[in-house]
Amino acid sequence: MSKRLLPLVPDGLSVLQVLSDPDSLTIVTTPQPMPAACPVCQRPSRRRHGVYERILTDLPWQGRPVRLRVRVRRFRCTNPACERRTFSVPLPTVAAAYAHRSRRLGEVQGHLGLAGTVAVT
Ligand SMILES: [Zn+2]
Numbered sequence: 001m002s003k004r005l006l007p008l009v010p011d012g013l014s015v016l017q018v019l020s021d022p023d024s025l026t027i028v029t030t031p032q033p034m035p036a037a038c039p040v041c042q043r044p045s046r047r048r049h050g051v052y053e054r055i056l057t058d059l060p061w062q063g064r065p066v067r068l069r070v071r072v073r074r075f076r077c078t079n080p081a082c083e084r085r086t087f088s089v090p091l092p093t094v095a096a097a098y099a100h101r102s103r104r105l106g107e108v109q110g111h112l113g114l115a116g117t118v119a120v121t
Contacts, residue, residue, distance in 0.1 A: 008061060010102055012093040013070065025064050030071045031091060038077040040084040047076040049086045056095050058102040068102060070094065 009015055009027060017028040037044045056068040074088045095102050101109075 008059075009068075010058070010094045010104060012091065013068070016071070023064065024067065025061055026067045026069060027058075028069045028071070031073070031089060031094075034089060036073070036075045036087075036089050038075075038079065038082060038084055038087050039090075040087075041077065041079045041082040043077060043079045043082070045075040045078050045087075047078055049074040049076045052088070054091075054095070055100070056102050057100060057105060059105050059108065068094075 009029060012032055013029040014032055015027060015029055019026040019028065035044055036046070051071050051073055054068075054070045054072055056070060058066040058068045060066055070091065072088045072091070074086050076086055077084045090097060093103070096106075099106070
């Protein structure tokens with residue numbers, strides 16, 4: 001099933017697990033490896049601090065709501081002069097910071113909103 005779903009996952013994510021039930025689909029993913037650099041001082045870091053999970057609503061699949069569980073890695077900033085202690089790698093192709101929906105779902109909803117506006121006027 002994951003091979004069929006692979007094209008349906010936003011670019012930049014790898015599928016770890018697919019959890020399916022009759023009413024919804026949950027895809028557990030991890031960002032594809034990319035260099036981590038502190039957003040404040042720009043120093044690269046390989047010191048892992050941990051992992052946390054972001055839950056994002058994504059485009060529905062065959063009429064079923066889809067949730068993406070993205071395991072985001074946190075790193076330590078190794079620059080002692082930097083004010084930032086830890087940071088996570090952003091997901092620019094997947095979702096905006098602090099967003100609860102995927103970027104592509106937001107784009108579709110934006111287009112639908114515009115279409116509704118045009119239809120009303
Ligand atoms: Zn830093």
